[in-house]
Amino acid sequence: MTGLDATDLAILRMLGADATKSAAQIGRAVGIGQPAAWRRIRRLMDQGILAGRRVAVDTAALGFGVTVFLGVRLAAKGRTSLEDFERAVTAIPEVQTVQHVLGQFDYRLRIVARDISDFERILRRRIMTLPGVGQVEANVMLSEERRPGPLGGVDGS
Template identity: 75%
Template sequence: MIALDDTDRTILRALAADATLGAGALGRSLGLSQPAAWRRVQRLKDAGIFRGQRVDVDQAALGFGVTVFLGVKLATKGRVSLEDFERAVTAIPEVQTVQHVLGAFDYRLRVVARDLSDFERVLRRRIMTLPGLGQVDANVLLSEELRPGPIG
């Protein structure tokens, strides 16, 4: 684990908010030179702090107005391997996230759809045909606030 100072934490917060910030902009906001800011960012990258850069796609702008979280319990774990279920579920384009979890369900899925009738189509034709599927519980997302999480 790398030791972080206040400047490192400020850089992480800034990049979590806007990953496109360059070293020059970061340096100006922190009172550092561009090379000093670049070195700090590179040090964080080399330490494995960053897993990558992503584009935050606005699903609603693409016409996907409904997000549903599904809790999935497999019927019998012995008959179908977890890998078979995971392979099949990750092939469904509307499934954005597949999380193997501990608790009441075996998996938690984040599914997007154009509207509720489109979600019903995805549920009936794709989700309900998954190998080993048992119980499914749905929660429709009403609102969401994304937080960067704790830094250092």
């Protein structure tokens, strides 16, 4: 993170908390004008530090009350199996994230379902029928605490 000053870090924290803030709002909050704030945001984007703006969707408000983290170990490892699995699993709408990981499992999936019965249906009819799936392990999320991320402890010095 070389080249970032305290103002850049403050902008990153603000956008991390609420990506809908305007350059004018950000500028006022960090003590600079709107054009200067926009230039800094643009520079952070050009440098690849800001990779886009996202909206957080409350899945529970949409009727998806269960989140499950599913570890998946593929039965047959190989480049073709990985690509086939990734292509198939990303087509399942309830699968929110697909992470290729190192460890006991090959993949970690974040899945949302309406309830446990719905998750069982997704698991049996969609996940277990994917190419190369061997072993799975499900962990149901009980609660989630949002953390500020690595910028929470950075002071800009």
